[in-house]
Amino acid sequence: MKMLPALLALFLLAGGVCMAEIELSGEANAAIDVFPAFPYTSGRFDSPINPGNLAGIRDLNLDTDVTFRLQAVEQTGAWNLWLALDPYRMSRVLLAAASGDPVQEEAVGASLLSSDPAALSILRAEIAWYIGPSLVLRLGRQSMLTGYGYGWNPMDFAGTVKDLFDPEAELKGVDALSLQLYAGNAISVKLAGILRGDILRSDPLIAGADYADIQAAAELTASFPLLELKLSGYYDSDDAAGEDAFVPALGAGFMLDLAGVGLYGEGALLWGGRVPAPVGVSVIQRPGELLLSGLFGVEYTFASELHLIAEYFYNGQGYSLEERQLYADSLEDQFATWSYIPGEYAAMYRPGYFAKHYLLLHLGYPIYPWNTNLELSAYYSPDSGALGVMPRLELEISGSLSARAAYTGLFSLQADRYDEVGLSPFRHMIELGMTYFF
Amino acid sequence: MKRTILILVSVVLFGPVLGADSAREIIDRADEPFLGTRIYTRSEMTVYRAGEARPTLEMESYSMREHGKQLSLSVYLGPARMKGTAYLMIENDLWVRFASTGRIRKLSSSAKKNSAGGTDFSYYDMADSGQGFAEEYSLQLDDENATIDGQRCYRIILRPQEGSEIPYEKVVCYVRREGYRYLELAYYQDGAHVKTLRFFDYRNADGRSYPFRYEMESHTKPSRTEVVVKSLEFDSSRVEPDLFSVPYLRRIK
Numbered sequence: 001m002k003m004l005p006a007l008l009a010l011f012l013l014a015g016g017v018c019m020a021e022i023e024l025s026g027e028a029n030a031a032i033d034v035f036p037a038f039p040y041t042s043g044r045f046d047s048p049i050n051p052g053n054l055a056g057i058r059d060l061n062l063d064t065d066v067t068f069r070l071q072a073v074e075q076t077g078a079w080n081l082w083l084a085l086d087p088y089r090m091s092r093v094l095l096a097a098a099s100g101d102p103v104q105e106e107a108v109g110a111s112l113l114s115s116d117p118a119a120l121s122i123l124r125a126e127i128a129w130y131i132g133p134s135l136v137l138r139l140g141r142q143s144m145l146t147g148y149g150y151g152w153n154p155m156d157f158a159g160t161v162k163d164l165f166d167p168e169a170e171l172k173g174v175d176a177l178s179l180q181l182y183a184g185n186a187i188s189v190k191l192a193g194i195l196r197g198d199i200l201r202s203d204p205l206i207a208g209a210d211y212a213d214i215q216a217a218a219e220l221t222a223s224f225p226l227l228e229l230k231l232s233g234y235y236d237s238d239d240a241a242g243e244d245a246f247v248p249a250l251g252a253g254f255m256l257d258l259a260g261v262g263l264y265g266e267g268a269l270l271w272g273g274r275v276p277a278p279v280g281v282s283v284i285q286r287p288g289e290l291l292l293s294g295l296f297g298v299e300y301t302f303a304s305e306l307h308l309i310a311e312y313f314y315n316g317q318g319y320s321l322e323e324r325q326l327y328a329d330s331l332e333d334q335f336a337t338w339s340y341i342p343g344e345y346a347a348m349y350r351p352g353y354f355a356k357h358y359l360l361l362h363l364g365y366p367i368y369p370w371n372t373n374l375e376l377s378a379y380y381s382p383d384s385g386a387l388g389v390m391p392r393l394e395l396e397i398s399g400s401l402s403a404r405a406a407y408t409g410l411f412s413l414q415a416d417r418y419d420e421v422g423l424s425p426f427r428h429m430i431e432l433g434m435t436y437f438f
Numbered sequence: 439m440k441r442t443i444l445i446l447v448s449v450v451l452f453g454p455v456l457g458a459d460s461a462r463e464i465i466d467r468a469d470e471p472f473l474g475t476r477i478y479t480r481s482e483m484t485v486y487r488a489g490e491a492r493p494t495l496e497m498e499s500y501s502m503r504e505h506g507k508q509l510s511l512s513v514y515l516g517p518a519r520m521k522g523t524a525y526l527m528i529e530n531d532l533w534v535r536f537a538s539t540g541r542i543r544k545l546s547s548s549a550k551k552n553s554a555g556g557t558d559f560s561y562y563d564m565a566d567s568g569q570g571f572a573e574e575y576s577l578q579l580d581d582e583n584a585t586i587d588g589q590r591c592y593r594i595i596l597r598p599q600e601g602s603e604i605p606y607e608k609v610v611c612y613v614r615r616e617g618y619r620y621l622e623l624a625y626y627q628d629g630a631h632v633k634t635l636r637f638f639d640y641r642n643a644d645g646r647s648y649p650f651r652y653e654m655e656s657h658t659k660p661s662r663t664e665v666v667v668k669s670l671e672f673d674s675s676r677v678e679p680d681l682f683s684v685p686y687l688r689r690i691k
Contacts, residue, residue: 301546
C-alpha cells in the first residue's frame with residue numbers, strides 16, 4: 001500500500017511528460033571531489049567546525065545530483081515544478097553559506113550528524129495565472145530573488161541566500177502568494193504574502209504554518225533607458241526577538257549603464273540580524289539593533305570578450321574580530337560538552353558572509369578554438385584576511401554534455417584573525433566533473 | 439571654356455551628393471526584402487570552429503520597432519544545453535535569461551558588441567530592426583564595377599552617423615547589380631577587417647527575394663557561423679509588443 005503514492009506520482013510524472021504541453025528538462029551532474037591535504041596526517045580534516053572529522057570527509061568523494069524541471073506554459077498561465085535530487089555534499093555544505101533559513105539550518109545540522117544525508121528538494125512548485133498582459137498571480141514555491149549583485153544580494157530579504165562559491169546555482173524558492181503588476185516596461189510592482197514553515201509538507205511532523213508565520217514582501221522596479229532602480233521591503237510580525245530568521249527590512253538598488261560600463265549597487269537596512277551572533281562563549285543572540293549592509297559593483301565586457309565583475313560588499317551581519325574569536329571558542333566548548341557541533345552553531349559558519357568586508361572579482365573568458373570557457377573567481381575579506389580562489393575550466397563536448405575541472409583554494413592571509421578559512425576542514429578542493437543536459 | 443569650368447564646378451559641388459543619392463537608392467533597393475514592421479524567424483545556426491561543426495543551435499527571433507525604439511528577442515530552442523536561454527534588447531538595454539536557473543540578469547551595453555551564444559554574431563548584429571542594414575549609416579558609392587565571385591556589384595561604404603551606437607567603424611557593402619541583392623558585408627573595427635557576412639540561397643518569400651542562408655565569418659579567429667532560415671514571417675501576428683519585456687522573459691520555458 002505504501003507503494004501506491006509513489007506509483008501514482010510516477011504515473012502522473014510520466015503522463016505529464018508525455019503530454020505535449022509539458023516539457024521536461026534539466027541536468028545531471030557527476031563529479032569527483034578531491035581534497036588534497038598538507039601535511040597528510042590522520043587529523044588532516046580536523047578543524048574547529050569539524051572536530052575529529054565528525055563530518056566524515058574523505059580524500060575522494062563521488063558526488064552526483066540531478067535537477068528535473070517540468071514546465072508548462074500557455075497564454076493564460078504556467079506551471080513549474082523543479083526537483084533536485086541532491087545528496088548534501090559535505091564539501092558543499094561546509095563551503096556554502098548558511099542562509100539563516102531555519103530549513104537550511106536543519107539541513108546543515110543534519111548533514112553534520114548523518115552519515116548518508118540525501119534529499120529530494122522541491123526548488124519550485126508554482127502555478128502562475130496571467131490575468132492580463134500586465135498582471136500575474138503566482139501561488140506556490142517560487143523565486144523571489146532580487147537585486148543586482150553577482151556574489152551577494154543584500155536587498156534580497158525573502159530568498160535563500162546565494163552561495164558565494166556558486167552564485168549562479170539555482171536556489172530553493174519561497175512559499176508564497178504573489179501578485180505582480182507591470183506598467184509597460186517602465187514600472188513593476190510585486191506584492192507577496194510569504195508562508196514560512198513546511199508548507200509543502202515534506203515532513204508531516206512539522207507540516208503547515210500558523211498565522212504568525214505569515215510574512216510580507218514588496219518590490220518596486222522602475223526602468224529608464226540605461227538605468228534601473230529597485231526598492232524592496234520586508235515585513236515580519238515577530239521581529240528579531242522572534243524565533244525565525246527573518247526581520248523587517250528595507251532595501252534599495254540601482255543599475256546604471258555608463259558608456260558601456262555597468263555600475264550597480266544595493267543597500268539594506270534591517271531591523272535586527274537574521275543570524276545569531278556570539279556574545280560570549282557558547283552564548284549566542286540575534287542582534288536586535290538596526291543593521292546596515294551595502295554592495296557596489298562594476299561589470300564590463302571587453303572587446304576580447306573577457307567579462308569582468310568586481311564587487312565590494314559591506315556585510316552588516318558579519319562578525320567582528322571579537323565575535324569571530326568568541327565563535328571559535330564556542331565551537332571548542334560545544335564539542336567538549338556535546339561531542340558534536342549543534343546545528344545552530346554549525347549554521348553560523350557562513351563562508352562569504354562571516355566577516356564584515358568582502359571584495360569579489362569574477363572573470364569569464366571563452367576560448368573558442370577549444371570550445372572552452374575559463375572562469376576565475378576570487379574573494380578576499382580585508383578585515384579577516386580570508387582569501388578564496390576558484391579557477392574553473394569547462395569544456396563543451398556537445399550540445400548536451402560538458403566536462404569541467406575546478407579548483408577551490410582557501411588561504412588565511414592574516415594570523416590570529418579567526419577567519420572562515422581557519423575554521424574550514426580543508427584548504428584545497430579539486431573537482432573533476434561532467435554535466436549532461438536533457 | 440566657361441562651359442568646362444561650369445561642368446567642373448558642378449562635379450566638385452554636386453558630384454558627392456549625386457553619388458550619395460545613388461548609393462542610397464541602391465541600398466534602399468537592397469534593403470527592400472528585409473523591411474518589415476514585425477519580423478519572426480525560426481532558424482538553425484551552426485558554428486564552425488577551425489572547420490569543425492559545433493552542435494546546431496535552434497532559435498526563434500522576434501523583432502519590431504515601436505515608438506522609435508528597436509526591440510528584439512531571441513530564444514534558443516536547442517540544443518539541451520542552451521534551451522530556454524533568451525536575450526532581450528530594447529535599444530541599448532540588454533537582458534539575458536539563463537535557462538538553468540530561470541534567472542534574468544541585466545548586462546551593461548558593452549556586452550552588445552560581443553558574441554551572442556558563442557556564435558560569430560554579436561548581440562548587436564542579431565538585433566534586426568526591420569529597417570534594413572544601412573539605417574544610421576552615411577553612404578558612399580565606392581565602386582560601381584566591383585566583382586564578388588564573378589558577379590558584378592556595387593561597392594558601397596557605410597559609415598556610422600555621428601552619435602549612433604554602432605560598434606563598427608565602417609561596413610563595406612557589396613550589392614549585386616542584377617536584382618540589387620546583398621552579396622557581402624565586410625565589417626571593420628579599429629582599421630581591421632573583423633568579419634564578413636555573406637548571403638546565399640535567395641528565395642521568394644512573401645513576394646520578396648530573401649536569403650534563406652547566410653553566414654558570418656570571423657577574421658580574428660578561425661570561426662564562422664552559418665544560419666539557415668527555416669521559417670520567416672513579415673508583419674507576423676506572433677510578434678506583439680508584450681514579447682519585448684522582462685515579464686515575458688520570465689514566461690519562457
